[in-house]
Amino acid sequence: MTNYIIEVEGVSKSYGGVVANKGISMKVPDGKITGLIGPNGSGKTTLFNSIVGYHPIDEGSIKFKGEEISTYRVPKIARLGLLRTFQQTRIYSNMNCIENMLISIPHRKMGFADMFGEREDKQTMEEVERLLDFVGLYEKRRLRSGDLSFGQQKLLEFAMALMNKPEVLLLDEPTAGINPTLINGLIDRLRRANEEFGITLFVIEHNMRVIMNMAESIYCLAHGEMLAHGSPDEIQNDQRVIDAYLGAH
Amino acid sequence: MVLVAAPVFNVQLLLDGLFIGATFALAAYGLALVWGVMNVKNLAQGDFVIMGGYIAWWLGTQGIHPLWGLPIAIVVMFAFGWGIYVTIIRRVIDKDLFTSLLATFGLAIVIAQLLNLMFGPEVQTAESDFAIRQILGVVTVAEIKVLAFVLCGILALAVVIFMKKSRMGQAIRATAQDPRAARVMGIDTDKVYAFTFSLNAAICGAAGALISMIWVIQPFYGISYSIRSFVIVTAAGFGNLPGVIMAGLGLGVMENYSGFVLGAEFQQATVVGLLLLVLIWRQIQQRKLRQVVS
Amino acid sequence: MNKNFSFKLHFPILVFGIAAPFLFPGLQLQIATLWVMVLFALTWDIMGGQMGYNSLGNILFFGVGMYTSVLFQVGQFADIAEYTSAHGGDSFTFTNAEYYQGLIIGIIMSGVVAAITAALLGWTVFGLRGPYFAIGTLGMAIAAGELMGTWEWVGAGSGISVPVFPGGAHTRSLLFYFLTFGAAILTFVTLQWVYKTRFGLAVNAIRDDEEKAEAMGIHTVRYKTVAWSISAFFVGISGALFGNITGIIEPLEVAFPTVTFGIFMVAMTLLGGKGTLWGPVLGAVLFHTLKEVTWTYFLGWQWVALGVLIIINVVFFQQGIMGWLMEKFPEKFGIVVENKEATR
Numbered sequence: 001m002t003n004y005i006i007e008v009e010g011v012s013k014s015y016g017g018v019v020a021n022k023g024i025s026m027k028v029p030d031g032k033i034t035g036l037i038g039p040n041g042s043g044k045t046t047l048f049n050s051i052v053g054y055h056p057i058d059e060g061s062i063k064f065k066g067e068e069i070s071t072y073r074v075p076k077i078a079r080l081g082l083l084r085t086f087q088q089t090r091i092y093s094n095m096n097c098i099e100n101m102l103i104s105i106p107h108r109k110m111g112f113a114d115m116f117g118e119r120e121d122k123q124t125m126e127e128v129e130r131l132l133d134f135v136g137l138y139e140k141r142r143l144r145s146g147d148l149s150f151g152q153q154k155l156l157e158f159a160m161a162l163m164n165k166p167e168v169l170l171l172d173e174p175t176a177g178i179n180p181t182l183i184n185g186l187i188d189r190l191r192r193a194n195e196e197f198g199i200t201l202f203v204i205e206h207n208m209r210v211i212m213n214m215a216e217s218i219y220c221l222a223h224g225e226m227l228a229h230g231s232p233d234e235i236q237n238d239q240r241v242i243d244a245y246l247g248a249h
Numbered sequence: 250m251v252l253v254a255a256p257v258f259n260v261q262l263l264l265d266g267l268f269i270g271a272t273f274a275l276a277a278y279g280l281a282l283v284w285g286v287m288n289v290k291n292l293a294q295g296d297f298v299i300m301g302g303y304i305a306w307w308l309g310t311q312g313i314h315p316l317w318g319l320p321i322a323i324v325v326m327f328a329f330g331w332g333i334y335v336t337i338i339r340r341v342i343d344k345d346l347f348t349s350l351l352a353t354f355g356l357a358i359v360i361a362q363l364l365n366l367m368f369g370p371e372v373q374t375a376e377s378d379f380a381i382r383q384i385l386g387v388v389t390v391a392e393i394k395v396l397a398f399v400l401c402g403i404l405a406l407a408v409v410i411f412m413k414k415s416r417m418g419q420a421i422r423a424t425a426q427d428p429r430a431a432r433v434m435g436i437d438t439d440k441v442y443a444f445t446f447s448l449n450a451a452i453c454g455a456a457g458a459l460i461s462m463i464w465v466i467q468p469f470y471g472i473s474y475s476i477r478s479f480v481i482v483t484a485a486g487f488g489n490l491p492g493v494i495m496a497g498l499g500l501g502v503m504e505n506y507s508g509f510v511l512g513a514e515f516q517q518a519t520v521v522g523l524l525l526l527v528l529i530w531r532q533i534q535q536r537k538l539r540q541v542v543s
Numbered sequence: 544m545n546k547n548f549s550f551k552l553h554f555p556i557l558v559f560g561i562a563a564p565f566l567f568p569g570l571q572l573q574i575a576t577l578w579v580m581v582l583f584a585l586t587w588d589i590m591g592g593q594m595g596y597n598s599l600g601n602i603l604f605f606g607v608g609m610y611t612s613v614l615f616q617v618g619q620f621a622d623i624a625e626y627t628s629a630h631g632g633d634s635f636t637f638t639n640a641e642y643y644q645g646l647i648i649g650i651i652m653s654g655v656v657a658a659i660t661a662a663l664l665g666w667t668v669f670g671l672r673g674p675y676f677a678i679g680t681l682g683m684a685i686a687a688g689e690l691m692g693t694w695e696w697v698g699a700g701s702g703i704s705v706p707v708f709p710g711g712a713h714t715r716s717l718l719f720y721f722l723t724f725g726a727a728i729l730t731f732v733t734l735q736w737v738y739k740t741r742f743g744l745a746v747n748a749i750r751d752d753e754e755k756a757e758a759m760g761i762h763t764v765r766y767k768t769v770a771w772s773i774s775a776f777f778v779g780i781s782g783a784l785f786g787n788i789t790g791i792i793e794p795l796e797v798a799f800p801t802v803t804f805g806i807f808m809v810a811m812t813l814l815g816g817k818g819t820l821w822g823p824v825l826g827a828v829l830f831h832t833l834k835e836v837t838w839t840y841f842l843g844w845q846w847v848a849l850g851v852l853i854i855i856n857v858v859f860f861q862q863g864i865m866g867w868l869m870e871k872f873p874e875k876f877g878i879v880v881e882n883k884e885a886t887r
Contacts, residue, residue: 052758056538078760086758092751094818095744103744107760115762115769116740142877164759290674340858346673347597348857351809354599355853358802362846472685472802479678514700518689521682525667528679532670 270501330450657779
């Protein structure tokens with residue numbers, strides 16, 4: 001019996017008449033890597049945004065560990081342990097890498113007094129240095145993060161997400177815009193995050209090689225509707241998916 | 250209550266509110282233009298208005314009828330707007346929004362203080378020597394107010410037609426939608442911005458010239474007009490001309506009523522009170538969408 | 544910021560602050576005002592510089608603090624309505640004990656009430672971003688001044704006078720000099736501390752990307768409310784002190800001077816460099832000194848000059864003095880590539 005950590009049931013979302021998601025149902029199994037693919041404009045990011053509470057949904061239900069979250073706002077959902085990264089990498093660009101990491105600690109049990117708590121205690125600093133080392137940014141840790149290259153910012157954002165100790169990480173195109181020679185390293189780190197830290201990954205990805213290698217099950221969206229679901233092999237051989245990508249729809 | 254005892258008095262308040270509201274709408278339309286096209290929140294908007302007013306008033310003191318001040322104010326303010334664009338706005342347009350807000354705020358201080366130094370802090374009205382008619386027994390209507398109302402309408406219509414038909418108007422609308430695409434299509438966006446900003450200044454100048462004839466001007470009244478413009482544009486949204494007109498007229502009427510019911514000293518408080526109400530209302534709307542007002 | 548550098552500055556400032564009223568007795572009021580300006584710039588920077596919420600209406604809390612203080616100073620021992628209708632302190636005398644008790648409670652309460660006001664108002668404006676926030680807060684400050692001007696109970700447009708100091712004029716000015724100096728120091732020390740805690744990081748994160756901060760689960764509303772309350776607390780106290788220095792509280796020019804002090808706060812912080820601890824201090828000292836020295840030579844053009852200064856500052860020198868130094872000498876501020884071997 002698989003344990004599902006995110007359960008999406010019949011979710012629809014439209015923007016002023018344009019239907020972006022229509023009756024989407026899907027489940028993300030706990031502790032696994034799940035992929036979400038689909039042609040441009042098929043509603044992948046809309047679905048992500050619905051899950052993390054960025055906008056209200058028109059109908060349907062979204063459950064995280066059995067708790068209905070479709071009416072919660074972004075910070076609350078993030079504190080439950082459901083975290084997302086952005087397609088356009090977002091970091092705190094005027095702060096250095098260490099500061100970016102320090103403020104990304106989990107905010108789940110933050111009380112009022114914790115606002116003025118010690119920010120650089122030994123344990124946290126060790127964690128920061130370990131994770132910056134993990135993504136290969138240790139040497140640059142005192143630089144303004146906005147001055148890093150795009151790929152390095154992406155790695156920093158990933159490290160920040162790990163620092164937050166989420167249960168599920170929603171990654172919106174983690175390899176987009178990254179130098180192809182670095183992609184293998186990133187895949188390896190994503191896998192290790194999944195295996196070593198036990199973080200469930202839910203990944204939007206355009207690079208088929210990456211997602212087929214990484215994910216255990218894949219959902220495919222087209223025209224705002226759920227088109228197919230299966231293992232990488234099944235998806236690769238699914239005629240509907242091939243048609244959708246070739247635009248034969 | 251006078252308003253209930255003498256219902257005809259409502260007509261007076263309503264009419265006066267509509268007359269002054271038309272000038273509010275005109276100035277707000279200018280703000281909507283620079284806001285929508287250039288994403289510049291011009292806090293000197295009201296000071297442009299007052300400047301236009303002083304141009305018409307000063308010409309009046311020189312023996313030129315203030316109605317002639319209207320076209321002159323338009324031309325002078327257009328040139329002034331161009332100068333401000335080249336010296337200040339061009340340099341802040343691609344910076345963050347607070348920069349343009351603060352730069353125009355500094356500009357507002359400069360304009361208000363210069364007007365104060367040149368013309369003194371007294372409240373002024375440009376004398377247009379038109380008759381005042383009585384209708385319905387007690388309601389007085391100054392002909393100049395009717396004329397100003399009509400002129401407001403004509404000016405607004407002229408701008409709308411200009412935006413629809415002329416090449417520059419089309420370039421402005423294209424730039425508003427997507428500046429980068431407009432540049433690719435060969436539109437000189439810098440010139441478009443300069444023109445838009447100058448057009449806004451000219452519109453303000455016209456509104457100010459009319460205000461100087463139908464109401465009063467004073468060097469430090471600018472901020473109220475800026476806030477009025479913000480109230481109107483925030484309430485209506487900047488792509489929405491009928492909304493701007495309705496909100497402008499409505500604001501004029503509301504101010505007139507509150508001035509009458511609560512007392513004249515509450516007029517400014519009414520304007521800022523409405524600003525806060527509109528902002529809170531927008532927030533409640535956005536909160537339903539899990540969003541913020543930005 | 545370099546620790547050594549900070550310490551080298553602390554000591555001389557402290558010595559100057561204590562010695563100033565005895566060395567330059569004629570400038571005592573100006574120097575007291577300088578400390579108020581430093582406090583203004585520091586508190587404005589919590590929101591504008593560190594958190595990226597540019598408030599144009601922080602002066603609101605100055606007026607709130609001023610009125611709160613006088614109401615507590617008077618209200619504990621006399622009826623406010625009678626006091627205001629008698630136009631001031633001459634017909635009402637307070638004993639020494641009453642005066643000092645009133646002053647202490649008044650000062651403390653002015654900070655507390657201002658902070659509570661900020662927390663309540665924050666609820667209505669924190670859904671606003673960028674220019675909307677700036678204009679919304681500006682509207683609040685203007686509205687507050689206008690409304691106070693119509694409220695008879697606190698003296699309406701003609702204002703309310705603070706209780707008369709029971710001692711001599713010299714003692715009075717010395718007392719309030721040291722109170723303003725103390726308030727500025729307290730503000731500085733408090734901010735220095737909070738910026739070093741998690742609070743500092745969180746407000747910086749909100750400044751750089753609030754949406755990201757929310758997506759990372761930071762309690763953004765809570766941090767914003769506390770930030771504004773801290774800012775308001777100290778501005779409120781400065782209002783209480785300034786009201787007592789002035790003697791008469793009038794709503795538009797003294798209590799809610801939106802276009803003078805309200806704008807000075809912003810101008811000083813931008814001049815010194817926003818988002819830094821020393822920038823606002825530096826900006827306030829420079830601005831105030833320049834203003835006091837040159838103001839009378841402008842022959843009525845000083846306000847025009849102020850507007851021009853703001854424009855030039857914003858358009859050409861946005862990073863301010865500290866920001867410029869940080870760009871010029873990044874390694875002095877610890878912005879360096881450090882590899883593992885070097886640190887171990």
